Every structure is written in structure tokens, then in C-alpha cells.
Amino acid sequence: MEFSDISADISEVLYTEEQLQSRLAEMAREIERDYAGKEVLIVGVLKGAVIVISDLIRELKFHAHIDFMAVSSYGASTQSSGVVRIVKDLDADLRGKHVLIVEDIIDSGLTLAWIVRNLELRHPESIEVCAMLRKPDAIVEDVRVKYVGFDIPNKFVVGYGLDYAEQYRNIRGVGVLNPSVYSDGDPHA
Ligand code: IMP
Numbered sequence: 303m304e305f306s307d308i309s310a311d312i313s314e315v316l317y318t319e320e321q322l323q324s325r326l327a328e329m330a331r332e333i334e335r336d337y338a339g340k341e342v343l344i345v346g347v348l349k350g351a352v353i354v355i356s357d358l359i360r361e362l363k364f365h366a367h368i369d370f371m372a373v374s375s376y377g378a379s380t381q382s383s384g385v386v387r388i389v390k391d392l393d394a395d396l397r398g399k400h401v402l403i404v405e406d407i408i409d410s411g412l413t414l415a416w417i418v419r420n421l422e423l424r425h426p427e428s429i430e431v432c433a434m435l436r437k438p439d440a441i442v443e444d445v446r447v448k449y450v451g452f453d454i455p456n457k458f459v460v461g462y463g464l465d466y467a468e469q470y471r472n473i474r475g476v477g478v479l480n481p482s483v484y485s486d487g488d489p490h491a
């Protein structure tokens with residue numbers, strides 16, 4: 303697909319690049335305050351979190367360490383099952399570290415809840431969650447999220463790291479994917 307053609311695929315722009323960046327800067331100020339004098343390890347879950355993490359760490363006025371893990375959900379269901387397999391684990395030892403998990407979006411919360419439980423077993427000094435977007439109407443399992451960019455409607459969105467079939471991640475804003483793009487199936491598939 304030609305990149306220039308994507309405007310027809312987006313039915314509504316929810317946030318422009320400028321809006322995302324200015325909210326991210328506000329979140330960075332909160333994080334700087336909360337972690338003053340502490341060493342933070344930012345943990346990203348591949349792949350969607352890559353964009354928000356790259357922007358967040360450049361906004362932060364301290365040396366943030368980063369590490370990544372990749373997980374896959376078990377089961378044939380197109381919705382998150384909450385039963386997770388680690389595909390790539392973190393390199394870092396979490397013992398005694400202040401861990402900040404950074405997510406692109408929290409949908410059902412099932413994957414994140416599993417990851418938090420898994421990382422807690424590794425004895426970090428603290429563990430918190432930061433998510434650029436959250437769908438409050440889709441939450442199945444409540445996870446304490448200390449930093450939230452925006453709460454959004456329960457619609458399938460793309461851009462700013464979020465994909466549909468591995469496309470649209472590199473759009474700078476966030477928009478609702480036109481349902482005609484996935485009319486033949488479930489967008490979470
Ligand atoms: P859950 O919170 O366990 O349901 O899974 C969240 C994951 O599903 C996210 O990290 C995204 O990869 C994906 N996801 C959920 N909602 C959307 C969306 O609206 N657009 C793109 N990906 C989404």
C-alpha cells in the first residue's frame with residue numbers, strides 16, 4: 303500500500319502528533335518528580351511500545367535505562383486471553399530496581415496484568431505502569447496504572463506504535479481505523 307493513501311483508512315483523528323507530544327511532556331515531568339534521585343529501568347513490551355519509549359526517554363531529564371521483552375498470547379482467540387508466553391525476556395536483573403513498564407495502549411489489561419505479576423516475582427524495588435492510551439470500557443482485569451496519557455473510546459485505533467496487521471505503526475498521530483479496512487475480520491487478530 304502506498305503510504306500517501308492512508309488518510310482514507312482513518313475515520314477520525316483522535317490525537318495529533320502535537321497533542322501526543324505535549325501530553326507526553328507532562329507525563330515526563332511527573333515521572334521526573336516521582337523518581338528524583340532514583341535509577342529507573344524502563345521496560346517496554348514489543349513491539350508497540352517502541353515509539354512511545356523512544357519519545358519518552360528523550361523527553362526525560364535523567365539517564366533512563368531501557369530494556370524490552372516480547373510476549374505472545376496463548377490460544378486461537380482473537381482477543382487477549384491473558385495467558386502469556388515470554389518470547390524474548392528482559393536482559394536486566396530486576397532485583398532492587400525501580401521498574402517502569404511503558405505501554406502503548408491498555409485494552410483488556412490482561413496481558414499487562416500477567417506481565418506485572420511476572421516481573422513482581424523478580425524482586426524489583428518498585429514497579430509502576432505508564433500507558434499512552436487506555437480504553438476504560440474494555441478493561442477486564444484492573445491494573446494500577448500510575449501514568450496515563452489519554453483515556454479513549456473502545457474503538458480500534460492505529461498510529462503512534464499501534465498497528466493493524468503490522469501497518470500504520472509509524473503514523474505520528476493516533477486515529478480510529480476505518481472499519482472497512484478490517485470488514486472481513488477482527489482487528490485484534
Ligand atoms: P490487552 O490489554 O491484553 O487486551 O492487550 C493489549 C494489546 O493489544 C496492546 O499492547 C496492543 O498490541 C493490542 N491492542 C489493543 N487495542 C488496540 C487498538 O485499538 N489498536 C491496536 N492495537 C491494539
Ligand code: MG
Binds near residue numbers: 350465
Ligand atoms: Mg498489535
